[in-house]
Amino acid sequence: MxxxxxxxxxxxxxxxxxxxxxxxxxxxxxxxxxxxxxxxxxxxxxxxxxxxxxxxxxxxxxxxxxxxxxxxxxxxxxxxxxxxxxxxxxxxxxxxxxxxxxxxxxxxxxxxxxxxxxxxxxxxxxxxxxxxxxxxxxxxxxxGEKASAVAIEPDRTLTKTIDGNEVTLNIDHLMAGMELNLTYTFKDAVTKSPIQDLQPYLGAVGHVVILDANADQYLHVHPTDEKSKGPEAKFMTTFPKSGVYKIWGEFQRGGKVFTVPFVVNVP
Ligand SMILES: [Cu+2]
Missing domain, CATH: 2.60.40.1930 (Macroglobulin (MG2) domain)
Structure with missing residues (x-):
């Protein structure tokens, strides 16, 4: 060894x-x-x-x-x-x-x-x-010194601006045990124009990792259309049971990877 x-x-x-x-x-x-x-x-x-x-x-x-x-x-x-x-x-x-x-x-x-x-x-x-x-x-x-814990609260709105990219997540029907679509839409945060120059990151338009609040249920989801450049990136997945989940979407633009986290409550 x-x-x-x-x-x-x-x-x-x-x-x-x-x-x-x-x-x-x-x-x-x-x-x-x-x-x-x-x-x-x-x-x-x-x-x-x-x-x-x-x-x-x-x-x-x-x-x-x-x-x-x-x-x-x-x-x-x-x-x-x-x-x-x-x-x-x-x-x-x-x-x-x-x-x-x-x-x-x-x-x-x-x-x-x-x-x-x-x-x-x-x-x-x-x-x-x-x-x-x-x-x-x-x-x-x-x-080592612990950071103060942050409560895992579902987001009120599923729009966030990361590195100048305004990202909105739309989930078609939020419920457990059913296949559903996660659709990310990208806009330039300043001009509000649709982003169409997303770059492939690890061979796809994006990667999505989902964990439940206890970090027991792990889902790694890949896009349904890997070649998309925006303004949309679509993913399909199933939440195994109801509860709070955190969803990280990873995308690349201008040579820079950015990660967009959202927290949702799945009924
Ligand atoms: Cu990886």
Missing amino acids: RFSGLIVLSLALFLSGCGKSQTTDHSVHGGGHEAGSAEQVQAIFQVAASPAKSKEETTVTIQIQDMNGKPVNDFDLNHEKKMHLIAVGKDLSYYSHLHPEYKGNGLFTISTKFPAGGDYRLFADFLPSGKEKTVKSHTLTVQ
């Missing part, structure tokens, strides 16, 4: 609060399908220097292996990357979308800085060759 003092943070990856093992991971994917390969691979999350401390460079490693401990070696590219890693704080105010580097032998590593002390939820999203898209989650406790 390259890192001394490695501590295995999670071997059996139990989902907090539900008492089920990873073989019944609640994670769902675009379109709402369960990962069919969830029983076949496991992810071991570790930090190089344990415990992780806030505001310090932290190397997170994720070892993908089969249930006998044999490394899983081959991964297909999924939206230009072998792994997408989403890290969120407990109150979902912190959100980070990372791409760990593949070192071979099933081992991914990424270096990042967590902004404050507290618990973080990590979601590794990957596609072992010949298997189905898989999501494995882990809770990482980071030491």
Whole structure:
């Protein structure tokens, strides 16, 4: 092992609060399908220097292996990357979308800085060759001064201006257990003219990640028309059950990626 003092943070990856093992991971994917390969691979999350401390460079490693401990070696590219890693704080105010580097032998590593002390939820999203898209989650406790918690309140209006882009989210029928359309509309915040020069980001007009307020239900949704340049970007998904969800849309314009968060209450 390259890192001394490695501590295995999670071997059996139990989902907090539900008492089920990873073989019944609640994670769902675009379109709402369960990962069919969830029983076949496991992810071991570790930090190089344990415990992780806030505001310090932290190397997170994720070892993908089969249930006998044999490394899983081959991964297909999924939206230009072998792994997408989403890290969120407990109150979902912190959100980070990372791409760990593949070192071979099933081992991914990424270096990042967590902004404050507290618990973080990590979601590794990957596609072992010949298997189905898989999501494995882990809770990482980071030491350091805690940020004051921000309440997860549903937004009153689904319009926000980020980096000069006025973004409106329209959801055709907000209800659980049903396929629905998320439509983002983009306007220049100053001129109000429709934006038609969105750039492909990781091979698509945008990416949407959705988590419920407890960060148990994870959905990674891709656009129905990946080649759109605006003013609209459409996504289709299903909220698995009613509750409060936070939705992050990631888009690119003028070479800059911007993330638009919205909180909705799904009846
Ligand atoms: Cu990614």
